[in-house]
Amino acid sequence: MNLVSTNSGTELVELVRRIIAGDSAAEDAVVQRYRQGITVIIDQIVRSQSATEDVSQETFRIVLEKIRRGDLRQPERLSGFVCSVARNAAIDYIRRARRLENREENCDAEHIPDPAPNQLDEILKQEKSRVVRQIINELKIERDRDLLNRYYIAEQDKDRICEDLHLTRTQFNNVIYRAIARFKELYVRRVGRPER
Amino acid sequence: MDHKYIDELDIVDRYLMGKLPVDESARFEEHFVDCSDCTDRLETTKAFVEGLRLVASERAPEARINIPKGRFWYLRSRKAFALAAGVLSLVVLASAVLVFNQIRRSRAEADQARSVSAQWERRYEEEHQAASSVDAKHQETERELTRQLNQLQAEIEKQERTGIAHQYDGSKQPQINPLIFDLVSARGGESSSASTNELIIPRSPTSFSITVALEEEGSYKDYRMTILGDHGQLIWKGSGFKPNRYNALSAGFNSTLFRDGDYLLTVEGVAGDGNASVLGKYSFRVVKTP
Numbered sequence: 001m002n003l004v005s006t007n008s009g010t011e012l013v014e015l016v017r018r019i020i021a022g023d024s025a026a027e028d029a030v031v032q033r034y035r036q037g038i039t040v041i042i043d044q045i046v047r048s049q050s051a052t053e054d055v056s057q058e059t060f061r062i063v064l065e066k067i068r069r070g071d072l073r074q075p076e077r078l079s080g081f082v083c084s085v086a087r088n089a090a091i092d093y094i095r096r097a098r099r100l101e102n103r104e105e106n107c108d109a110e111h112i113p114d115p116a117p118n119q120l121d122e123i124l125k126q127e128k129s130r131v132v133r134q135i136i137n138e139l140k141i142e143r144d145r146d147l148l149n150r151y152y153i154a155e156q157d158k159d160r161i162c163e164d165l166h167l168t169r170t171q172f173n174n175v176i177y178r179a180i181a182r183f184k185e186l187y188v189r190r191v192g193r194p195e196r
Numbered sequence: 197m198d199h200k201y202i203d204e205l206d207i208v209d210r211y212l213m214g215k216l217p218v219d220e221s222a223r224f225e226e227h228f229v230d231c232s233d234c235t236d237r238l239e240t241t242k243a244f245v246e247g248l249r250l251v252a253s254e255r256a257p258e259a260r261i262n263i264p265k266g267r268f269w270y271l272r273s274r275k276a277f278a279l280a281a282g283v284l285s286l287v288v289l290a291s292a293v294l295v296f297n298q299i300r301r302s303r304a305e306a307d308q309a310r311s312v313s314a315q316w317e318r319r320y321e322e323e324h325q326a327a328s329s330v331d332a333k334h335q336e337t338e339r340e341l342t343r344q345l346n347q348l349q350a351e352i353e354k355q356e357r358t359g360i361a362h363q364y365d366g367s368k369q370p371q372i373n374p375l376i377f378d379l380v381s382a383r384g385g386e387s388s389s390a391s392t393n394e395l396i397i398p399r400s401p402t403s404f405s406i407t408v409a410l411e412e413e414g415s416y417k418d419y420r421m422t423i424l425g426d427h428g429q430l431i432w433k434g435s436g437f438k439p440n441r442y443n444a445l446s447a448g449f450n451s452t453l454f455r456d457g458d459y460l461l462t463v464e465g466v467a468g469d470g471n472a473s474v475l476g477k478y479s480f481r482v483v484k485t486p
């Protein structure tokens with residue numbers, strides 16, 4: 001598996017060199033380049049849109065600080081480094097949330113902030129479920145509904161679903177592809193990017 | 197990692213479902229963090245799956261599953277939404293969401309013992325730390341670990357089979373409740389009699405897991421855990437543990453190992469040179485129900 005392509009590697013080395021030299025445009029370029037990707041990594045761990053934003057900011061603060069200090073000894077591995085910092089920051093967030101929760105349970109304190117999803121998260125959830133309901137209602141074949149549920153909800157093995165529903169892998173992939181493409185179309189129309 | 201490989205092996209879906217091995221997950225992250233095609237796909241698929249799960253949970257009957265305290269708080273915060281007329285198939289599968297979430301959690305507990313996540317997390321910051329040597333003792337603990345893992349895995353598979361059976365029997369509520377106890381550490385000097393953790397387990401032989409969150413990431417090769425009874429007698433000892441992605445350790449047990457009473461779990465970090473440091477003590481009380 002190819003981890004770092006040569007072109008990308010050279011580009012990253014140059015970005016790191018510029019940041020060490022104090023070029024703030026290069027710092028912005030790093031943030032732009034990795035913002036979307038680290039949002040996915042962090043959200044996969046913290047599971048809250050609002051917390052993900054905070055952890056994402058913290059990640060870039062650490063990443064840029066370490067690059068400026070020359071702590072990144074293999075600049076061509078910048079992507080891996082960014083992922084690593086993002087994972088650690090997300091784990092750190094979870095750890096702090098757990099401590100708060102334990103304290104809350106022990107002290108019965110009411111003033112400790114609730115780490116539950118905020119209002120924005122709730123609104124986005126409602127939009128997602130609204131769009132999905134529409135897609136499910138649009139599906140004409142019961143088998144396709146069954147496939148989506150078995151695969152994404154029950155997380156059954158793909159080969160097993162194909163066997164049970166008498167589908168080839170290509171037919172399976174087509175059902176998934178069409179449903180997700182339709183979701184993207186409807187959801188982006190309502191709220192913009194899927195991440196939001 | 198190229199896109200052909202990602203498509204053929206369903207890497208996007210498996211990543212989002214948490215089904216990729218830790219090292220492959222890290223390789224994929226290293227790829228997609230700098231690939232807008234993949235991040236777009238990830239974001240869209242993730243949002244779609246969340247929507248599907250929400251729709252399923254809206255139609256779920258009141259869950260009777262006990263989610264252990266202190267773990268995955270975000271799972272507890274889900275509220276039931278008002279029900280609307282809907283698709284019948286989702287009613288049945290709503291139960292499956294809960295069942296499979298529990299199974300996946302158990303599976304994660306089993307996987308964590310093999311986990312090399314700590315290595316990946318430190319990989320870029322500490323750069324190529326020297327690999328530790330594998331001696332006979334370590335191999336012995338590995339064998340013990342494998343035995344425990346197999347036991348736990350068998351239990352999970354059993355639960356999974358039962359879960360699938362329930363899934364298509366709409367008359368039944370989900371019955372599976374893999375027990376996972378998240379222990380809170382004892383305050384300094386606290387005796388084991390002042391248990392803050394109560395493990396309520398069935399009197400019949402049952403598998404369960406104990407997890408402890410590590411306070412900080414040390415540079416330990418691995419971790420070992422010891423459980424003593426209330427008279428200081430050794431109940432269980434295990435070594436070679438690695439933290440999972442949440443920086444927590446977990447171990448699987450059978451309820452037959454314990455009687456009603458107080459216990460003390462000690463977690464130690466084992467350095468590369470074999471020296472061990474006590475990192476935390478966790479008192480707990482086992483209460484068996486009929």
Ligand SMILES: [Zn+2]
Nearest residue numbers: 228231233234
């Ligand atoms: Zn890609």
